Amino acid sequence: MQILKHVMDDVIKRNPNEPEFHQAVEEVLLSLEPVAAKHPEWVKDKIFDKIVEPERQIIFRVPWIDDKGEEHINRGFRVQFNSAIGPYKGGLRFHPSVNIGIVKFLGFEQIFKNSLTGLPIGGGKGGSDFDPKGKSDGEIKRFCQSFMLELNRHIGENTDVPAGDIGVGGREIGYLYGMYKKINNEFTGVLTGKGLGWGGSLARKEATGYGLCYFMNEALKAKGKSFKGANVVISGSGNVAIYANQKATELGAKVVAMSDSNGYIYDSNGINLSTIRKIKEVERKRISEYVKYHPNATYTEGFRGIWNVKCDVALPCATQNEIDENSAKTLIANGCYAVGEGANMPSTMDAVNLFINNKIIFGPAKAANAGGVATSALEMAQNSMRYSWTFEEVDSKLQEIMKNIYEKCSSTASEYGFEDNLVIGANIAGFIKVAEAMYAQGI
Numbered sequence: 001m002q003i004l005k006h007v008m009d010d011v012i013k014r015n016p017n018e019p020e021f022h023q024a025v026e027e028v029l030l031s032l033e034p035v036a037a038k039h040p041e042w043v044k045d046k047i048f049d050k051i052v053e054p055e056r057q058i059i060f061r062v063p064w065i066d067d068k069g070e071e072h073i074n075r076g077f078r079v080q081f082n083s084a085i086g087p088y089k090g091g092l093r094f095h096p097s098v099n100i101g102i103v104k105f106l107g108f109e110q111i112f113k114n115s116l117t118g119l120p121i122g123g124g125k126g127g128s129d130f131d132p133k134g135k136s137d138g139e140i141k142r143f144c145q146s147f148m149l150e151l152n153r154h155i156g157e158n159t160d161v162p163a164g165d166i167g168v169g170g171r172e173i174g175y176l177y178g179m180y181k182k183i184n185n186e187f188t189g190v191l192t193g194k195g196l197g198w199g200g201s202l203a204r205k206e207a208t209g210y211g212l213c214y215f216m217n218e219a220l221k222a223k224g225k226s227f228k229g230a231n232v233v234i235s236g237s238g239n240v241a242i243y244a245n246q247k248a249t250e251l252g253a254k255v256v257a258m259s260d261s262n263g264y265i266y267d268s269n270g271i272n273l274s275t276i277r278k279i280k281e282v283e284r285k286r287i288s289e290y291v292k293y294h295p296n297a298t299y300t301e302g303f304r305g306i307w308n309v310k311c312d313v314a315l316p317c318a319t320q321n322e323i324d325e326n327s328a329k330t331l332i333a334n335g336c337y338a339v340g341e342g343a344n345m346p347s348t349m350d351a352v353n354l355f356i357n358n359k360i361i362f363g364p365a366k367a368a369n370a371g372g373v374a375t376s377a378l379e380m381a382q383n384s385m386r387y388s389w390t391f392e393e394v395d396s397k398l399q400e401i402m403k404n405i406y407e408k409c410s411s412t413a414s415e416y417g418f419e420d421n422l423v424i425g426a427n428i429a430g431f432i433k434v435a436e437a438m439y440a441q442g443i
């Protein structure tokens, strides 16, 4: 890094102990060197220095009472990173690993992802270090209500529109929305991922997983390959993983392995998705239960082990940094020719470099998983119109959006002399729209 080195140095100095945030910024800045060389006016106006500093960071106390009457205190976060092209938009994550650095890395990525969708949405992210695992419905409800009691004053349909992420699905969005409505006495599209009967969009729940497969389908097609007949491994067994499995299977692939944070299952007949949904969505149990229903399948402890399974296409859909250098080496040695990131930043920088240098078809998260937020923006549009589109209408818009994102990433990569490097293409294409808006607005 040359022109932008001082920006990276500053980020490290001003945001100590936030390695995930540093990692996300470094990956983007490395890609933006040629843009900085081409646009000295943006360097002079400190657009690069401004874009790495959130517009606003909110940290708050979330007290709640468990079923035994005992008090607990968690920490809530909302980072409103960039509103140059639209209201802040990005999910809420409830997981014990959440801290301000994690929320900033996710919020930073969200700026470029949202820009790539072509829709008018800025970047934000939030969440809490609350652990929903093992909590009763009542405990989840009380936590969500307490969380919204503070968050509500910072959000709004034209200001900031949160959605779900890890640990925040339809149930949690329901509790959060109910509390927002009670406090503000208004029925507006302030959250996305809502239930279908109260402002939600058809195809939102499927959108990230489906969108990932639509994006990868384009990337595979460009190299004369397809999902048809491919063996696919998908990490995670949450929202993104489940619908990635469904769409990949529909497109002719066989998904042979899935996981949760404890371990992974392998089923040579192809994973039975109904069983996964029963275990994860209804019973909320561990993935190890799968072998009780399908004795031919195997369960192995340890979440990284899934990358030892031989496959043609890998779709990491669990969490950040789940594919490290060793896992990437194993995937490549086993003949994997395509990797599509459903999760946010699931590959370490070393892993990404290995994929690019080995000519693996690589779909980076901010492009490949943008279908979720794109459909959230479609939910916002339907809320504003007080109207709803059919599943087919939303799905066809999603397909079009993912195809456009692929084309934008691919053509931008070529334009800057990095043929086939979708990482660089996504970073540059996502950045330019936001930078132009920031420059024009003088902010």
Ligand code: NDP
Binding pocket: 164, 165, 166, 167, 168, 169, 208, 235, 236, 237, 238, 239, 240, 241, 259, 260, 261, 262, 303, 317, 318, 319, 320, 342, 343, 344, 369, 370, 372, 373
């Ligand atoms: P869910 O909570 O529905 O599922 C998460 C899955 O990942 C679960 O199977 C979970 O296992 C596993 N997982 C979570 N944390 C870890 C960990 N530290 N180590 C190993 N496995 C883990 O979340 P989503 O499916 O919504 O999100 C998955 C990823 O996709 C995240 O990176 C998210 O940011 C990203 N994403 C999600 C979007 C969406 O629309 N939902 C949009 C764009 C990106 P367990 O059950 O054991 O916790």
